[in-house]
Amino acid sequence: MSSSSIVYRPYVGEPDLAQVMALVQSELSEPYVIYTFRYFLHQWPHLSYLAYSSESGSNPIGVIVCKQSMHRDTYNRGYIAMLSVDKAWRKRGIASSLVRNSIEAMKDDGVDQIVLETEYDNLAALSLYESLGFIREKRLYRFYLNGKDAFRLVLSIPPDERKPPVTRPSAYRAIQVSDYSDDESDDSVSSR
Numbered sequence: 150m151s152s153s154s155i156v157y158r159p160y161v162g163e164p165d166l167a168q169v170m171a172l173v174q175s176e177l178s179e180p181y182v183i184y185t186f187r188y189f190l191h192q193w194p195h196l197s198y199l200a201y202s203s204e205s206g207s208n209p210i211g212v213i214v215c216k217q218s219m220h221r222d223t224y225n226r227g228y229i230a231m232l233s234v235d236k237a238w239r240k241r242g243i244a245s246s247l248v249r250n251s252i253e254a255m256k257d258d259g260v261d262q263i264v265l266e267t268e269y270d271n272l273a274a275l276s277l278y279e280s281l282g283f284i285r286e287k288r289l290y291r292f293y294l295n296g297k298d299a300f301r302l303v304l305s306i307p308p309d310e311r312k313p314p315v316t317r318p319s320a321y322r323a324i325q326v327s328d329y330s331d332d333e334s335d336d337s338v339s340s341r
């Protein structure tokens with residue numbers, strides 16, 4: 150099957166939530182709770198994408214979850230928090246397309262750089278992101294709850310591709326949740 154039969158769309162709201170959670174929780178080691186998902190998805194729904202195939206019916210086969218925020222009042226930073234593709238649909242370019250969709254959406258929000266962490270031995274993720282231009286910035290000791298180190302990867306957006314930041318009205322009523330920090334000062338005490 151070619152990847153041309155795959156459709157990508159942004160997150161639309163709570164009806165998507167259970168399926169996003171199922172896809173992420175089945176594949177990522179971190180025990181994310183519903184509040185973590187809502188923290189990202191309620192504030193930045195336009196940065197998160199789902200992939201569908203006509204063969205998979207109403208079940209998404211891939212998902213990416215992202216945010217955008219100012220980092221130390223210096224960088225307008227995009228952050229890829231979660232990425233997961235159903236095992237049966239891998240190696241068809243779906244993750245690459247999800248990441249590209251989110252990169253373009255984050256660029257529309259004016260980001261200077263995009264960062265993420267992945268387990269140091271996740272060769273599929275490292276290869277995927279490096280093929281898209283991300284570089285390894287640092288290794289984070291015992292970053293994950295399972296005790297594994299992470300690599301932080303970063304993609305710098307060239308100045309001529311940056312856009313003025315836009316202010317978006319929130320699509321949702323604000324929900325009080327703890328901030329999910331990607332500040333470097335938090336590396337040694339990751340809350341995840």
Ligand SMILES: CC(C)(COP(=O)(O)OP(=O)(O)OC[C@H]1O[C@@H](n2cnc3c(N)ncnc32)[C@H](O)[C@@H]1OP(=O)(O)O)[C@@H](O)C(=O)NCCC(=O)NCCS
Nearest residue numbers: 176232233234239240241242243244245267273274276277
């Ligand atoms: C990592 C993951 C998202 C990749 O999804 P995918 O849809 O199969 O990826 P793509 O088909 O877009 O692959 C793009 C590139 O990534 C790399 N890649 C993907 N899977 C790979 C693997 N198993 N081994 C080595 N490289 C791999 C290759 O460079 C590939 O390009 P190529 O097909 O031209 O060789 C998927 O394996 C997954 O969901 N894993 C579990 C969750 C996870 O690790 N998420 C990332 C956490 S940050």
